[in-house]
Amino acid sequence: MDALIQLSDVTKRYDAGGHPAVDRVSLTVAPGEAVAVMGPSGSGKSTLLNLIAGLDRPTSGTVTVAGQRIDTLSETGVARFRRQRIGMIFQFFNLLDDLTVADNVLLPAQLSGLRAAQARARTAELLAALRIDRHADAFPARLSGGERQRVAIARALVNRPVLLLADEPTGALDTATGEEIGELLRDLNSSGQTMVLVTHNPDLAARYARRTVHIVDGQVRSDVVIGSSTDLAGQVLP
Amino acid sequence: MIRGPVSRAVRGGLTRRRVQTIVIGLVLLISTGASVLALAIVVDSNAPFDHAFAAQHGADEVASIDSAKATAAQLAATSKLPVVTAASGPFAEVTVAADISATPGCTPGPGNPCLIGGSLPPMTLVGRATLGGQVDDLTLQSGHWATKPGQVVLDGSGSGPEVGLPLGARLVITSAPGKPTLTVVGIASSITGSAAGWVAPSEIFGLSPRGAPASAQMLYRFKAAGSSAELTADMAAVARALPVGAVSGSQSYLAAKAQESGNIAPFVPFLFAFGVIGMVMSVLIVANVVSSAVVAGYRRIGILKSIGFTPGQVLAAYTGQAAIPAVVGCLGGVLAGNLVAAPVLAQTASAYGVGALAVPVWVDVTVPGVMLCLVGAAAVLPALRAGRLSAVQAIATGRAPRTGRGHIAHRLLGRLALPRPVTIGLAAPFARPARTAVTLVAVLLGAATVTLAVGLSTSLNMVVTALSHAKAQPVQVFDPAGSGAGGGLVHIKGPGGPQPPAISPAAAQRAIEAALRAQPGTLHYVAEADQQVSVAGLSQQVPVTAFRGDASWTGYDMVTGHWYTGPGQVDVSAGFLTLTGDSVGGTITILSGSRQVTARIVGEVFQGGPQLITDWQTLAAVQPGLAANKFDLGLRPGTSEAAYIQGLQSRLGQQYPVVSNQRNSTVVDLMIGLIGTLTLLLTIVAGLGVLNTVVLHTRERVHDLGVFKAVGMTPRQTIAMVVCWVAGIGLIAGLIAVPAGIFLHGVVLPAMANAADVGLPSNLLNVYHPVEIAVLALAGLAIAVAGSLLPASWAAATRTASVLHAE
Secondary structure, three states: OOOOEEEEEEEEOOOOOOOOOEEEEEEEEOOOOEEEEEOOOOOOHHHHHHHHHOOOOOOEEEEEEOOEEOOOOOHHHHHHHHHHHEEEEOOOOOOOOOOOHHHHHHHHHHHOOOOHHHHHHHHHHHHHHOOOHHHOOOOHHHOOHHHHHHHHHHHHHOOOOOEEEEEOOOOOOOHHHHHHHHHHHHHHHHOOOEEEEEOOOHHHHHHHOOEEEEEEOOEEEEEEEOOOOOOOEOOOOO | OOHHHHHHHHHHHHHHOHHHHHHHHHHHHHHHHHHHHHHHHHHHHHHHHHHHHHHOOOOOEEEEEEOOOOOHHHHHHHHHOOOEEEEEEEEEEEEEEEEEOOOOOOOOEOOEOEEOOEEEEEEEEEEOOOOOOOOOOOEEEEEOOOOOOOEEEEEOOOOOOOOOOOOOOEEEEOOOOOOOEEEEEEEEEOOOOOOOEEEOHHHHHHHOOOOOOOEEEEEEEEOOOOOHHHHHHHHHHHHHHOOOOOEEEEEEHHHHHHHHHOOOOOHHHHHHHHHHHHHHHHHHHHHHHHHHHHHHOHHHHHHHHHOOOOHHHHHHHHHHHHHHHHHHHHHHHHHHHHHHHHHHHHHHHHHHOOOOOOOOHHHHHHHHHHHHHHHHHHHHHHHHHHHHOOHHHHHHHHHOOOOOOOHHHHHHHHOOOOOHHHHHHHHHHHHOHHHHHHHHHHHHHHHHHHHHHHHHHHHHHHHHHHHHOOOOOOEEEEOOOOOOHHHHOOOEEOOOOOOOOOOOHHHHHHHHHHHHHHOOOEEEEEEEEEEEEEEOOOOOOEEEEEEEOOOOOOOOOEEEEOOOOOOOEEEEEHHHHHHHOOOOOOEEEEEEOOEEEEEEEEEEEOOOOOOEEEEHHHHHOOOOOOOOOEEEEEEOOOOOHHHHHHHHHHHHOOOOOEEEOOOOOHHHHHHHHHHHHHHHHHHHHHHHHHHHHHHHHHHHOHHHHHHHHHOOOOHHHHHHHHHHHHHHHHHHHHHHHHHHHHHHHHHHHHHHHHHOOOOOOHHHHOOOOHHHHHHHOOHHHHHHHHHHHHHHHHHHOOOHHHHHHOO
């Protein structure tokens, strides 16, 4: 099995000589996996996600996603890689207030130069699938939290990324809406979408991911696969 | 609790907003510097004349009266006219021709110049008993007043060739019966140049040429004398009070002032325009910076108030953030303005002969004072608004999502077939209409300045070419034996002077003309004589140029009327019209010695100073021995100027210099250099305004930038988007700026011409070509792009992770 994500001995320091946010982490994620990264606040889980997304660069070590070393790419290269291969969703949605729902979803496709008709068709398809097509011309400020997160998911998926990264996707939602979004993510994974999910909610991790990586002080303390189909089943790292 | 927290808040604001701090400082530095320079020149170009005019009770009008037509009583009665506040005269006046007596027994040598004789052009002498008076209170510079027969006091402030004659020099009045001799006993100055010299009243009648009409001089000061129109009306009132034709001419102080102002006056209009533009831009940019800082800092203001800041302290904190860099910028601007003004004022001082001129202290105090008041007003209003907000309201306002402004623009522009970063960028200004408007005006002013500067530079270069006539007559041949300006005056001569040619003037001119005809490449030539003549009603001599043959090709631009077509016609400059109050269609009387000729003004030519241009026959009527001192040559197309000069020089020999008609003008070069410098500075100010806007926008949209990058926007796309935030503004500003700049050019250039006392041919105003206009229309875009590139690259380099994490 070829790994979709391969982190090798990755360290990230924000201050030279300071405590590393991520400390010598090695991690492999296979295609189709749904991995929950858990840990307390300040443990380094968001930094790890940013390193995988190419939003940040490691101080040492290598980050390979979909066969591409992204830690050595230029800013332009990593931007192009990200928009083609990675979709991201955030706790606070990070939608652009000035753009309509449809325009928010269209944006990554437009940035990557997809033909307008194709991009619009894909957007319409996603909005319908996520049941927010009636809000296509609305601005994000008028939507509920759940609806906004659906828009963010649609935007993340518009370029058919091989990897979906989610940073506390239900953190800003009420319980019912959070479960709804969790179901949506599980459905996506069921259809083969590889996902890395950062959360400090154990229930979310347990219900919607088959593998959980615990990070404390920047180091992987445990990597647990629930089920029996993988080599790491039941393995607890020190 | 009062000073400490406020100063810390100010310091914090200055540190956090370094770019805006620098922008305020630079903008104020440039604007203050430009304003100090402009105001200093405006003040210094007028002050010396005005002071001297007031001190000497200068005459608003110097009138020549035909003594045969008006009695002394009638003239005295004019001093009681309602428009007249003071009058002096009548003083008998006479125009004479004079020769200088050689210094007997003097041998010229180094340090020992001698008067070797020579002729003076016709000069006006006035009989006055004293140098004082209610009007035209003369200042004695050296020697004493003429109290006895045979004495003359010369005007030392004029520009005639008599200036520089030493005390004791003797003049033989060749035009008077018996050729009496006058000894120079004093040098005096009249602020309006009312005469070339003064003699005792009893002397004047013995100096009149036989048969010359008696003439008297009246000096008037009027209630309203601020403009040419007012002075014309005043003189009309005087003329109405006298018998018809009694006033044979008059000369206003405005002409003298224009002459005194010399080269410096034309600087004033464009410096004034640039100064005002700079000031307006400064105010707009500072207001933009401060109000944006307040708007962006609502949350911080809320926090400050929640920890105990009073509204006054908030006001002080935010005005302080603008005031500190503004004060530093203003002080730097005063220093820079003084440094740049120094060489220009030195030229003014030289023009007035008033020693050294410096930027007046009140200018150094007033300009930064006004600038700081404007900046203060721009800063106080938004800071007051911030101070009045409650803490909760401020924090809530700071956290509130942006309003829906600009959504329609986003939607519409999103439909364009342009890259998405471009359309997002173009739509951004609609979210901040006030800031957009301010930025648009700043760029518009900058781009309009560029259009104005290009037009002015083109026009000024054309002025140099037009005044030298170098285009039409690129080559000139000088005949040293001909009648030079001032009647061939070389009245003070040291050893080693020019040697006159060995042949007669007529033979020399025949030889030159034969050489010109024989020289390949000669298209046409015309003989030119430059002389000084008197004109009835004027105390001073006027340069006259006469051409022998067709000279319509010589390149004199016509302002109005037409080129003379025959004897009895004359073209004149605007300076002459100002001096005399005449207009095209009028008639003048040209005097030389006891001869006179009447000529009709048929056109106004573009020429500096007072100038007459006429045909040979007209001038020869008053100067029968007229000889050409110069030949103007036009070349056949394709003829090499240098080769032609070399060939003709070989043919003529070294005694007849063949020269290239020079097109240089130090004053115009200085003007163009100053215009270029000021334009660059104002363009930088406009660019700083753009930079400031983009920085503010980047700060506000830093989160959005992070999102854009998170979804795959490349650095190049980010730069394109940020540049497009202001590119649309720049393009629109540029499109508006072109007509605005052309309009300004149409206002400033005539004002400069008016200050220089020259008429303006229409071709000097119509200098913008379609291609040039198209390029100038992009000036706003260029300013916008240049101003936004730096913050755009900062935006492209923003770390996405930290921005999004800050959420």
